[in-house]
Amino acid sequence: MRNKKKLLIEQLDQKLVEFKSAGMVLVPQKGWIHTIRTTFNMTREQLGTKLNVTKGAVQKIEEREATGQITVHKLRDVGKALDMQFVYGYVPKNGSIEDLINLKAEKLARKIVLRTNQNMKLEDQGIGDYKINDLITDLANEIKREMRKSLWD
Incomplete structure (x- = not known):
């Protein structure tokens, strides 16, 4: 399933190249x-x-x-x-569709990990800062892999 999503993202990015240029x-x-x-x-x-x-x-x-x-x-x-072609579309403000997904996934993962860590700190079970970035990266990759709908909240 992941390969199909990745392929769709790549195809959309390619279609938008002309708009970006x-x-x-x-x-x-x-x-x-x-x-x-x-x-x-x-x-x-x-x-x-x-x-x-x-x-x-x-x-x-x-x-x-x-x-x-x-x-x-x-x-x-x-x-x-007017004997002209009408062109209509959307392009990411910065980078590609894949870049946009990466940014959103990292932002969501950071929010989840930091919120969870804050709750754990209140119970004296907080995670060290060194481990937080690893958890954010892992969760962001999982979010991208699953293409969670919450990515767009």
Whole structure:
């Protein structure tokens, strides 16, 4: 089972490589549709004809995109009308999917081990600091292996 999860993570990381290489892309203030349309020197009426809507509807589409209230379906439609490919996805802020999982697993393991150790210290059964890091590493590996749902809490 672990090999299948690892393979899925690796495949997802590979799919996201192209997005990552694009780096941080800032959305223009008036949105991509308006920016591309005006760069092409295309009128709202011309784009509306391609979308089979009025120029007023194109204005609403541009406004909805700029305010984040547009659907993915509509963005795809506009992409086709502009003879462009619509690209959509998520990428980890830092590193890869595997790096994100490692970070989350280590954070969760640290929380669990330190909380358990604190309770044990109250009963004079605390673990020495030298052993804590080993326990965190072991637990983090177990959490990754099992891909616990609690990883995302």
